[in-house]
Amino acid sequence: MTEQKKDSLKKPLSRREMLKLTGVAGLGLLLGGGGASGLMALGRKSSLAALAETTPDKALPFYGKHQAGIITPAQDFICFAAFDVTAGSADDLRRLFKNWTAASAAMAAGEMIGEHNTTLNTPPTDTGEAAGLTPSRTTLTFGVGPSLFDGRFGLQGRKPKGLRDLPAFTGDALDPQWCGGDLCVQVCADDMQVAFHAIRNLARIARGHAVLRWTQEGFQRTGRADPAGGTPRNLLGFKDGTGNPDPTDAVLMDQTVWAQPTDGPGWMAGGSYMAVRRVRMRVEVWDRSTLKDQEATFGRHRDSGAPLGSRGEFDPVDLKAKSADGQPIIPATSHLRLAKGDGSQQILRRSYSYSSGLDAKTGQLDAGLLFISYQRDLEKQFIPIQERLAKSDKLNEYTVHTGSAVFACFPGITNGGYIGDALI
């Protein structure tokens, strides 16, 4: 047998082909015993079709008007990576973006990268750890940081006005190992191995053009552990994201999340600005404070997520309500009150919890929140909110911001185009 023939025998099945072969077994597993026999009445075909439509494992489109991963309902996991570009020219950078585009489209679809080019005598075109796995709603969201516009690529004149490193906020304790970056990729998926696979392959493909600067893995409760899909809780035990603007409200999203053509520059129209903060939570200190203190800190009840004094998580927030002794029921220094302000600034939060072992210096858990928000304008939205919080938020007793970056996330990529093609 020739080497070539051996190769073709070994050509990997695409992740989807594998899935087709295992689909029926998969259904059996999911519905098992009573469920499977009960479903017989429906006929196998229709029940399979129903499942295929409704399992949350399907592929999300990579191409579109906006990048996926911004208003997309949050997946269970994130692998976030910031890169520094080492390529010498705009041409090299463009080549990287093109290579990333092809790989990203394949990964979002749950396919192996470049599978038809795999031979025994070359390194695999896909590292393989996601072989056979579902697309898992993978999204890959790309952005560029302020440092990309420093002159290396002739982009000085195209830098968005508001894209610059965040001001130093009161209490910041930033560590350069979790700050900045020329580029970022936010990979989210309902499977951690699938998300890791994406970052690892993008880093592999970038060799010679860009190197990893920092990464952070994160998680939310899985959809499976919370089948009703309530607001996820952060590691302080409180629901996080209740006050988010409704991502299905297209008008509101245009007002708060998507950069508009009139905002300038043109290449960002339909994109969004990302703020990312690595917020360590001093969980050991938090765990020693009373439930009353904890609820006063957030301004919400822990169990229900309701604003203090209310019953339901989504009850309107009444900042004017006072208790019998004349004190505001939602305290002046509570996170809720300060984050809300006069309500004129809104941001779309899309955060994940992280747990990264122990802090070598203190021996305490290095765990917390990888805070990510998207907004149309950093200076009008994220910065004033964070200034209020940094100054007075009672939550600051229990948190410390160790990482920080901002990125201009491109508008959507059209099929046939490539990441950042309006910019470079």
Added chain:
Amino acid sequence: MTEQKKDSLKKPLSRREMLKLTGVAGLGLLLGGGGASGLMALGRKSSLAALAETTPDKALPFYGKHQAGIITPAQDFICFAAFDVTAGSADDLRRLFKNWTAASAAMAAGEMIGEHNTTLNTPPTDTGEAAGLTPSRTTLTFGVGPSLFDGRFGLQGRKPKGLRDLPAFTGDALDPQWCGGDLCVQVCADDMQVAFHAIRNLARIARGHAVLRWTQEGFQRTGRADPAGGTPRNLLGFKDGTGNPDPTDAVLMDQTVWAQPTDGPGWMAGGSYMAVRRVRMRVEVWDRSTLKDQEATFGRHRDSGAPLGSRGEFDPVDLKAKSADGQPIIPATSHLRLAKGDGSQQILRRSYSYSSGLDAKTGQLDAGLLFISYQRDLEKQFIPIQERLAKSDKLNEYTVHTGSAVFACFPGITNGGYIGDALI
């Protein structure tokens, strides 16, 4: 309203009670559109019952003949923690084990810890981040390291013969930050937030008695991304665990995993010895090697997992097979050949992949395998295998062992008893 009354209104629902309230909504979400209407024919009750029986989110028993988490089919996530005991006496240590027992039983059942003791004016008895989540097949597996028998607790005479730090293996590059520990807890669950919650609460409860020494989070592909439930792949893209002994074979488990009464000491009968190694994978180097080299390194085909020269993952391993040129088809230095040896030593592997950001020194991904194996006897099983591998395994070009520990994991806990009650 008195403070006390307010408290009782705020008493948290148990995680299960919350679940009951949301069960119907959860079903709607899971089966959605076509699925839900199709299922109407079955009647809501029977379909709910079928789901309840078959979802993999149910509680696994905490009490039993053996500890759960050893021969239990691997859950999707691990949070592993090693503790150092700071308590001064055997009584204190016993108290810690008793407190851990009550909390662990609650967490395995998906219940809030000590929920009836929660008041507004004390720190919560449960940190809350798993509230409302399913039990997610949580297991908590406890063990003691060699250092616990150093005389602090009068246990010198009760130390198992084979329980000592592993010998230095060729190529070891151990970092004290990931080595040793007086105690260990292996928490596994199908949800990362649920697993984190367990370690965090055990550390909280241990305050004054024990402190975290090291922790490591890990993951496998989720069951949802791999509905057919194949052998998981490691981060080098190869299936890992194909050759594991069958955990449903009780005779084999007695031979290979469970310490027997005749092995001594008596308190370990029904327990098992754990070896844990933090194995960093040099993925960047691996990704530059050819598929042929990679397959020769493992001795298996990447896609199928079959031994080289065979077709099926579970085909018998023929170490004597030679190619036309007289060379062994499964190379002498392949991981498969060296791990198998003459087949007389078997271990039960239960490993997870990890991804812990970047290595600050090299800027490369700190990712790899949290290798865990269970065996009846470390000296007769794990050590000879690892000696062979350390000396000759071609995989050593791509891996480096950075952490190491061994623990004697107790036999099962009986309802009414407590962790380690046969020892202390």
